[in-house]
Amino acid sequence: MKRAVSAMVLMGLGSAAALAEAGAKGGIPDPAASWNHLWHDVLLDLFIIGIVFLTAGLYWVWKYRASRPNQIGTAPKFDKITLIGLAVVPSFIFMADDFYLAAKGWTVWNEYRDVPRNAMEVKVTGSMWSWNFEYDNGASSSFVVDSKEGDGLVVPVGKPVVLRMTSTDVVHSFFLPDYRVKEDLMPGRVTYLWFNPVKAGETIATCAEYCGNRHSFMWTKVKMVPQAEFDAWVAKKKQGA
Amino acid sequence: MSNSTTGHNHAQAHHWETSAAPLLVVLGVLFAVVFCFVEWITYNNKMLAIICAGIGTPLLLAGIAKWTAEALTQKPVMEGLTPIALPIFIVSEVFIFMGLFVSYWTMRLSAGPNWPPAGTPTDMNLVLPIIMTVILVASSFTYHIAEIKSEQNNMGGFRLWLFLSIILGAIFLGCTAYEYNHLIHINFVPSTNAYSTAFYSITGFHASHVVVGLGSFLTVLIAALAGKTNKSLTFCVGLYWHFVDVVWFFVVSQVYYW
Amino acid sequence: MSSASSGFKLGEWIFTTDHKRIGVLYLIGSIAAFAVAGLMALLIRIEQSSPGPTIVSDAYTGGDQYNVWLYFHGAAMILGFLIPGLTGFAANYLLPLMIGAKDVAFPRINALSVWLFWAGIVVALLTFIVPDKPDVMWTGYPPYSITTAGNTALYVFTVHLMGFSSILAAVNFLVTIIYMRAPGMGWNQLNMFVWSCLTALIIQLIFVPVLAAAVTLLLFDRYLGTHFFDPANGGDVLLYQNLFWFYSHPAVYVIFLPAMGIFYEIFATMAKNPIFNYKAAVYGGMCFIVLISGEVWIHHLYYSGMPDWLRIGQMITTLMISVPVGLMTISLFGTLYKGAITFNVPMYYGTAALYLLLIGGLTGIPLAMTVMAVHLGETSFVHAHFHFIMGIFSTFAVFAAVDFWFPKIAGKMLNEKQGKLGFWFNFIGVNITFWPLFIIGVEGMPRRYWDYSQFPVHFGSYHKIATIGAFIVAIGMVLTISNWLISAIKGEKAPSNPWGSNSLEWTHTATPPGPGNFPTPVTVDANWTPYNYK
Numbered sequence A: 001m002k003r004a005v006s007a008m009v010l011m012g013l014g015s016a017a018a019l020a021e022a023g024a025k026g027g028i029p030d031p032a033a034s035w036n037h038l039w040h041d042v043l044l045d046l047f048i049i050g051i052v053f054l055t056a057g058l059y060w061v062w063k064y065r066a067s068r069p070n071q072i073g074t075a076p077k078f079d080k081i082t083l084i085g086l087a088v089v090p091s092f093i094f095m096a097d098d099f100y101l102a103a104k105g106w107t108v109w110n111e112y113r114d115v116p117r118n119a120m121e122v123k124v125t126g127s128m129w130s131w132n133f134e135y136d137n138g139a140s141s142s143f144v145v146d147s148k149e150g151d152g153l154v155v156p157v158g159k160p161v162v163l164r165m166t167s168t169d170v171v172h173s174f175f176l177p178d179y180r181v182k183e184d185l186m187p188g189r190v191t192y193l194w195f196n197p198v199k200a201g202e203t204i205a206t207c208a209e210y211c212g213n214r215h216s217f218m219w220t221k222v223k224m225v226p227q228a229e230f231d232a233w234v235a236k237k238k239q240g241a
Numbered sequence B: 001m002s003n004s005t006t007g008h009n010h011a012q013a014h015h016w017e018t019s020a021a022p023l024l025v026v027l028g029v030l031f032a033v034v035f036c037f038v039e040w041i042t043y044n045n046k047m048l049a050i051i052c053a054g055i056g057t058p059l060l061l062a063g064i065a066k067w068t069a070e071a072l073t074q075k076p077v078m079e080g081l082t083p084i085a086l087p088i089f090i091v092s093e094v095f096i097f098m099g100l101f102v103s104y105w106t107m108r109l110s111a112g113p114n115w116p117p118a119g120t121p122t123d124m125n126l127v128l129p130i131i132m133t134v135i136l137v138a139s140s141f142t143y144h145i146a147e148i149k150s151e152q153n154n155m156g157g158f159r160l161w162l163f164l165s166i167i168l169g170a171i172f173l174g175c176t177a178y179e180y181n182h183l184i185h186i187n188f189v190p191s192t193n194a195y196s197t198a199f200y201s202i203t204g205f206h207a208s209h210v211v212v213g214l215g216s217f218l219t220v221l222i223a224a225l226a227g228k229t230n231k232s233l234t235f236c237v238g239l240y241w242h243f244v245d246v247v248w249f250f251v252v253s254q255v256y257y258w
Numbered sequence C: 001m002s003s004a005s006s007g008f009k010l011g012e013w014i015f016t017t018d019h020k021r022i023g024v025l026y027l028i029g030s031i032a033a034f035a036v037a038g039l040m041a042l043l044i045r046i047e048q049s050s051p052g053p054t055i056v057s058d059a060y061t062g063g064d065q066y067n068v069w070l071y072f073h074g075a076a077m078i079l080g081f082l083i084p085g086l087t088g089f090a091a092n093y094l095l096p097l098m099i100g101a102k103d104v105a106f107p108r109i110n111a112l113s114v115w116l117f118w119a120g121i122v123v124a125l126l127t128f129i130v131p132d133k134p135d136v137m138w139t140g141y142p143p144y145s146i147t148t149a150g151n152t153a154l155y156v157f158t159v160h161l162m163g164f165s166s167i168l169a170a171v172n173f174l175v176t177i178i179y180m181r182a183p184g185m186g187w188n189q190l191n192m193f194v195w196s197c198l199t200a201l202i203i204q205l206i207f208v209p210v211l212a213a214a215v216t217l218l219l220f221d222r223y224l225g226t227h228f229f230d231p232a233n234g235g236d237v238l239l240y241q242n243l244f245w246f247y248s249h250p251a252v253y254v255i256f257l258p259a260m261g262i263f264y265e266i267f268a269t270m271a272k273n274p275i276f277n278y279k280a281a282v283y284g285g286m287c288f289i290v291l292i293s294g295e296v297w298i299h300h301l302y303y304s305g306m307p308d309w310l311r312i313g314q315m316i317t318t319l320m321i322s323v324p325v326g327l328m329t330i331s332l333f334g335t336l337y338k339g340a341i342t343f344n345v346p347m348y349y350g351t352a353a354l355y356l357l358l359i360g361g362l363t364g365i366p367l368a369m370t371v372m373a374v375h376l377g378e379t380s381f382v383h384a385h386f387h388f389i390m391g392i393f394s395t396f397a398v399f400a401a402v403d404f405w406f407p408k409i410a411g412k413m414l415n416e417k418q419g420k421l422g423f424w425f426n427f428i429g430v431n432i433t434f435w436p437l438f439i440i441g442v443e444g445m446p447r448r449y450w451d452y453s454q455f456p457v458h459f460g461s462y463h464k465i466a467t468i469g470a471f472i473v474a475i476g477m478v479l480t481i482s483n484w485l486i487s488a489i490k491g492e493k494a495p496s497n498p499w500g501s502n503s504l505e506w507t508h509t510a511t512p513p514g515p516g517n518f519p520t521p522v523t524v525d526a527n528w529t530p531y532n533y534k
């Protein structure tokens, strides 16, 4: 058991080291990047815990095979104080790790919820089964699930985008895998999420809350384009509509 | 799977205990409640629904009758546990009511100043619930007296006070029926608005408990008429009734007067 | 099954009020549910093996077919297999034996529970024959569940029947454990399995009613026109999700605790060791889980628009669950320390459980972190998490329990060879099935998608691997289940205590136990524990 305890202490140290490594960055935060960073820290943390326990468990399983029939175990009898220690010490180590994870998670979470002031606002309406996007400059766009028609969500690169979302019927969810973010859309409520399109390109957003027959098909194109191209697109949309 | 050798086991003198009552009750519930409801409400097939009810109800009644008869005559595995089990069961009942009340509070609080919502009659009868409260509390008292009579081995008194309790309970249900009838008449139905939704669900759920309570009173009465009593059964039925009584205070204060 | 043997009387079985036979009835029902739900899983896997339609008729009706399979799979695995398999079969068969009681406190109520459960299975199976098949998933979220053309009533009644059955069983067993222990048996002398059931049943007693209330309101909204979940009329969409998860998170511990309990029994017996740090595991582990399990449900609603303080507050409580579970884990692993371990089929499952518990449990941690779940939630990462901890760890617990107590239940020995072969197929198969789901989950593969053509092509390859894995599991399951059936009839006669256990069900009863359980009433002295190997 001593070995396990010392290994757990090591694990605690490992977490502390990982904590020290977290750095701050300037400018508009990029939640997706912070997410990826945190993900690696979490994986490392869990990996250490997992390895410690698994090695102990498997080693003991292998080491303490019975060598003759009717053999009985020889587990040492610990006194009360040791037993309490063996419960309290790991509890505190686990708790320390929990608080470490919670603190790091909370930090990134704040990034997710603090919408930058200069963010462009887009109203998103989900329904069975199409997406609708309304821009505050009056343009609007959509994506129809069955025909796959429409431009979907188009956003300018380099400017944070905040989506104010609601649903006309059942619960849907706007999931942007590339930006590591999702939030549900509900009738009667407005929810929000924001992301920072740092690079031009095309990706998808997809509905992540079960909504019936076309749930699998309820995705939409998301285009990140340079500002000029975006302005041209808005102008065209305004004419067309 | 395990039966192949158990039959040959003579180590114990006992035999395998059996009772047909539980299976009958379940079959009864399955037909009279589940299948009947599914046919009626989801397929709108009234004929089949009535047939299901027709099959289920006798099974259910037979099951209950058999069960009560066995409960009154057979020795339990261990004496005195029923009065402990019932409060535990009531804990879970409390949580069902909590679920309903929490739902009601959520709607109520999120409505803010828009309460009561449009469609609620402005002249909800607030006298009737007081009368109903008095009746229900009175029935708790009469049942308590019945219990005392039973302890004094006064069978006549027991039957009388039990009978009184049943009458009071029935009057209570009558009031509910009267009230529902009136409200439905002025177009205040479960689908009217958020308040009617909560109103009918909570009072209806409570009323269903009154029905169960009355049903168990009846079984006790029938047994008593045949000259049989069972102390723990009497106690439990009473406890349940007091619980139904207490819940009613919450119903009145939250649903009618808040 | 063995009606050929002279001792079998059908009436004695279907009208039985004996806890052991009721346990077996639970087992038959839950394994039946498992088999049907498992076949649904195979259909799901075949369908997902290619991005577009694979076995569904076409892109439009495909959704309807697939959603019904998935609905049945989820609902039946949890409500019809695991909960009744653990708190129905295992608890029924073992609790009275372990505490030295003749039967449970209320044998007729016990029979009522098992038949309510069977009625639930019947109603669930109606899914396949009604024209308007329910398709609301095991979670049944409104407004979808109240607007769909599918038959939500069947879902609601399945939950009602199973739920009422669990509530009655909880009352029954709590009273049994508290009042019917053999004279002299103190709280610290109980089997770990008894403790695990005691705590699981408390959770059941308190939380199942809330689920019952929630689905009842669904029924009212759908069929009586009420507005609980209809925001246009003053209702609240999130109300249901809150009520549902207020129950359903604690429900995972109704599954997890008895599963742990079973592995504790197996480890202690096969390693001939006492439980390591018994009190820490019981009071710091199990009892603490009961206390905390009702304060974490928001972790299923991290991306559902709950207020931020709730999302953060319950992130912390959720992470804190690693403390009691960690204590239980240490105690479980520690029981092996300096043991004398014999390897049989149950111990094979036990060894695998060491790994499964860690994979399944630790992957709950990123999900518990609000910000991580905002990406990982509702993806197949979640699937992999809960299949590891529930679909594999806890499911293996049921299989290990049947294997471990098989000699007691059937009076016959299992075929070890076939058991081990089945184990290897199961173990290798589940790893092949669920590891790919972790990987594509992190990349964004959403749940409940049968067509994922819009995603990168390599998702298809991962799904194919998973499908192959599922078929390997299927072989393992057929080997395992058929082993029980064959051994129950043809197996060697079992000695009365083949594993040399010290627990009452092995030392004081006939094999298999007759009516009334114990030939002579049991008393235990202050030094007795089920784990006293001397």
Ligand code: HEA
Pocket (backbone or CB within 6 Å): A049, A053, A093, A094, A095, A097, A098, C139, C252, C253, C255, C256, C299, C300, C302, C318, C319, C321, C322, C325, C326, C327, C329, C357, C358, C360, C361, C362, C364, C365, C367, C368, C369, C373, C376, C377, C378, C382, C385, C386, C389, C390, C394
């Ligand atoms: C038996 C069933 C079971 C069990 C035991 C668990 C256990 C846990 N689960 Fe899981 N879970 C499910 C079944 C289960 N889960 C199901 C079915 C779903 C999906 C439902 C649906 O949507 O359909 C789900 C979904 C789910 C979600 C929601 C995901 C989403 O939809 O967004 C979350 C989020 O927090 C979560 C977290 C956890 C955590 C933290 C634990 C913890 O209890 C795990 C604790 C265990 C360990 C941590 C490992 C052992 C401990 C140590 C080795 C000590 C040291 C460790 C540390 C200090 C970290 N689970």
Ligand code: HEA
Pocket (backbone or CB within 6 Å): C034, C035, C037, C038, C039, C041, C042, C044, C045, C070, C071, C073, C074, C075, C077, C078, C081, C082, C137, C138, C139, C383, C387, C390, C391, C392, C395, C430, C433, C446, C447, C448, C449, C450, C466, C470, C473, C474, C477, C478, C481, C482
């Ligand atoms: C106890 C719980 C449990 C168990 C054991 C399983 C077991 C399996 N599950 Fe389960 N699964 C869930 C609980 C469980 N699942 C839940 C709760 C969901 C979520 C549902 C939702 O989203 O609402 C889910 C969802 C789910 C999905 C997600 C689909 C989607 O979101 O689109 C997938 C996909 O791969 C899957 C696959 C599997 C597989 C391959 C197995 C395999 O391990 C199954 C192996 C079993 C068999 C193959 C049966 C073998 C038996 C026979 C063949 C009969 C033999 C009979 C005799 C000999 C008499 N499951």
Ligand code: CUA
Pocket (backbone or CB within 6 Å): A126, A171, A172, A173, A207, A208, A209, A210, A211, A212, A214, A215, A216, A218
């Ligand atoms: Cu919209 Cu799923």
Ligand SMILES: [Cu+2]
Pocket (backbone or CB within 6 Å): C248, C249, C252, C297, C299, C300
């Ligand atoms: Cu949970």
